[in-house]
Amino acid sequence: MTDNKTESMSVNPDDFWVDEQPVEGTEESKRKRILVIKLSALGDVVLAMGPFAAIRAAHPDAHITVLTTRPYVDLMKSSGFFDSIAIDRRPKLSQLREVLALRRFLRNGNFDRVYDLQTSDRSGFYYKLFWPGPKPEWSGIARGCSHPHANSERSNMHTIDRHADQLADAGIKDVPAPYISGPDIDLDRFGIRSPFVLICPGGAPHRPAKRWPAERFGLLAKKLADYRLTPVLIGTNSEADVLNRIDQMCPKARNLMGRTGFLDIASLAARSVLAIGNDTGPMHIAAAAGAPSVVLFSRDSDPKLSAPRGHGPNAVSIVRESDLRQLTVNRVMEVIRERLDLTD
Numbered sequence: 001m002t003d004n005k006t007e008s009m010s011v012n013p014d015d016f017w018v019d020e021q022p023v024e025g026t027e028e029s030k031r032k033r034i035l036v037i038k039l040s041a042l043g044d045v046v047l048a049m050g051p052f053a054a055i056r057a058a059h060p061d062a063h064i065t066v067l068t069t070r071p072y073v074d075l076m077k078s079s080g081f082f083d084s085i086a087i088d089r090r091p092k093l094s095q096l097r098e099v100l101a102l103r104r105f106l107r108n109g110n111f112d113r114v115y116d117l118q119t120s121d122r123s124g125f126y127y128k129l130f131w132p133g134p135k136p137e138w139s140g141i142a143r144g145c146s147h148p149h150a151n152s153e154r155s156n157m158h159t160i161d162r163h164a165d166q167l168a169d170a171g172i173k174d175v176p177a178p179y180i181s182g183p184d185i186d187l188d189r190f191g192i193r194s195p196f197v198l199i200c201p202g203g204a205p206h207r208p209a210k211r212w213p214a215e216r217f218g219l220l221a222k223k224l225a226d227y228r229l230t231p232v233l234i235g236t237n238s239e240a241d242v243l244n245r246i247d248q249m250c251p252k253a254r255n256l257m258g259r260t261g262f263l264d265i266a267s268l269a270a271r272s273v274l275a276i277g278n279d280t281g282p283m284h285i286a287a288a289a290g291a292p293s294v295v296l297f298s299r300d301s302d303p304k305l306s307a308p309r310g311h312g313p314n315a316v317s318i319v320r321e322s323d324l325r326q327l328t329v330n331r332v333m334e335v336i337r338e339r340l341d342l343t344d
Contacts, residue, residue: 032062035111035136037126038072039088039118042262042281043306044159045072046288048117049079049178051163055115056081058172065109075180075262090122103129115170116140117163119149139170147171160309177309178288182267190268192254196230197336198269198286199253200277201246202239209300210279212324214242218249219329220276225252227342232268234260234282265289274340276332278324284308287316294335298324 036055038048045068056064066076067086076085086105091098106129116123119141127135127142138145141154149166151157157165164175187194201217203210221231231253235243240257247255260268265282266289269275275286276294279301287293287308297303297320310316317335321327336342 032059032113033109033111034059034062034064035086035106035109035114036064036066036082037114037116037118037123037140038066039069039090039120039123040072042071043284043308045075046180046281046284047159047178047306047309048163049180049288050160050176051115051117051167052079052081053179054167054172054175057174062112065111072262078181078263099129102126106130107133111136113137113170114139115167116142117166119166139166156305158305158307158309177311178284179290179311180263180266180285180288182263182265182270182289185264185267185271187271190232190254190256190259192232192268193230194271195228195273196232196254196271197224198265198272198275198277198291199231199233199246200235200275200280200282200286201233201242202235202282203278203280205238207300209298209324211242212278212296212327214245215249216327216329216332217242218246220332221246221250221253223329223333224336225250229273229340230254232256232272234265234268274336276336279303279306290315292339293317294319294332294339296320296324296327296332298322 038045063083065084065086066082067088068076069088073085076082089098091102093099106126114136116139124142127138127145137147139147141149147170149169151165154162167175199217201214224231231250233243233246233253233255235257237258243255243257247253262285265285269286269289269291272291275291277283279295279297283293283295287310290311293308293310293316295308295316295318297318299322303318303320307318308316317339319332319335
């Protein structure tokens with residue numbers, strides 16, 4: 001998609017459903033209309049960037065709308081794969097007015113085909129909202145859809161492989177690796193000195209077992225600083241306790257808490273010599289932006305199903321320990337030394 005097309009994209013986060021309907025009889029009305037559904041979560045949205053590219057390549061002249069949730073609007077807009085964005089508030093069945101608004105959006109969109117990349121109970125319900133009228137071609141797992149992904153092993157496949165298999169059943173054979181490009185970034189804006197390592201020590205608060213202890217990240221940051229590598233810490237304000245603890249342990253670290261949006265993370269990752277962190281969304285962004293990556297996994301998640309995918313077979317190194325409290329700094333540093341060819 002050209003820059004001009006991206007700039008004219010219909011998107012207004014203050015509205016419920018956002019989509020420009022073509023005027024009947026115009027050239028625009030003759031374009032094939034495609035809907036892509038991807039609602040959440042961050043890691044899954046990033047892993048869907050390859051499938052997004054494949055869908056655009058398969059329908060180069062179509063008007064493609066993505067249905068997503070508000071946190072991912074900027075990522076969707078910057079990708080260049082979509083002509084318009086619809087924002088889903090994920091209404092409950094009890095919110096009848098909003099459910100009916102969703103139904104109007106789906107039915108009035110005149111979509112020729114829908115690619116459901118969320119493949120959840122929710123998105124399967126969206127297929128039912130077309131009843132009793134005609135239904136578009138639908139790629140997903142909704143019962144009765146035209147292009148079902150019926151692979152009995154789909155729940156045992158990595159997210160990217162599952163998407164690729166689903167799209168193959170819908171006639172799209174070539175799905176690239178995910179790629180995210182952030183805007184040009186001024187490192188001085190963040191007070192960063194190169195070379196630097198991007199550190200993502202946070203994670204979902206309701207899954208503490210997926211987090212390596214802050215003290216280990218602090219010791220790791222100190223070791224990286226000894227190699228004259230600037231540790232750059234990223235995370236949200238809700239992760240202040242972790243980020244501040246690392247900052248206290250390593251005064252040479254640069255703490256960017258609350259200052260980096262998704263696209264900033266991509267820009268920083270592309271400029272870093274390495275990104276390291278827990279199994280969390282920002283590490284998916286870092287890998288997709290091209291950063292050599294080291295990702296820490298516990299027994300709470302399976303890298304065979306959800307690990308970040310980078311550019312090349314050795315782009316992402318996985319370090320897994322059943323209980324991350326048992327993962328030593330020396331073991332992680334050994335992987336980093338090998339990745340960066342560091343010598344004592």
